[in-house]
Amino acid sequence: MYDLAVNISYQKFIMSDTSFKSISEIIFKNDSVILENVSDFDIAPTFECGQCFRFDRLDEKTYFGVAQGKEISITQDKKTVVLQGITAADFNNFWFDFFDLGRDYGKIRKELSLIHPVLEKAAAYAPGIRILKQNPWEALCSFIISQQKQIPGIKMTIARMSEAFGEKTGKAYTFPCAEKLARLELSDLDFLKLGYRDRYILSAAKMVSSGEINLENIRAMPVQDARKELMKICGVGVKVADCTLLYGLQRLDAAPVDTWMKKAEQLFDGGFPFLESPYAGIAQQYIFHYIRSGQIN
DNA sequence: GCCCAGGTATAAA
């Protein structure tokens, strides 16, 4: 049973009278939280669909990662998910929202599936994908780094950058804050072999730490304005801007279109009919994962 | 060596 003394965000979800429930029961232990009968939640595609770079697969069922300065191990066995190494308060204050557990992905998936048969197939391929609520600054930097790189390389670069300039969390490190990076020189980043991206990172750090760019203000802006504001940062084009919005600012109406998505475009007769959906970003994620997994061609 | 990678800045048409 739940410890009602630590009631926070999840309780609203548990107590809600809507018919949907993505978890039937939440069990708190000393240093772990057990989610029973999860629906529309599959950790493997969630961590491996290209949306995040700080979670590593330890074995068939377990991933380890860092967010919000905290380490976590996540193990899934069918419909049971165990979040290891966290407190009840951590879960209620952070991880519940990080995994977007209050959102009805089943309902969203059904809505999206009506839009186009290819989208229906893509969503059915990995229905357990959830869009993680990542830190905005970390998401911005991650996708600046991501340009013209492959995912393993992106992960390596971010890990080394965190180790060098972040805070120790135990066996891992947080992603360095903008203020910390803003104090560095380009030569301090040489060992990361960022190439032409090094100046993008430093200038973004300066703009964010000075307040010239305010990510929290951008969160609430209409999507075109938000995109335009993010693109004031050198090295941020429409793709990185949309990734920052979707993965860092919980803007599910932003849908990054990249080389993989362009491969998918022909399947939709030359355009993406879901782009106007409030859940365009989720649709994009289903399709990206589907195409990249080699399900088509 | 050659080509591509979850792109973007810049210049030219």
Add this chain to the structure above:
DNA sequence: TTTATACATGGG
């Protein structure tokens, strides 16, 4: 407004 090219680095 649209299209072409350079850009650092690593991996197949």
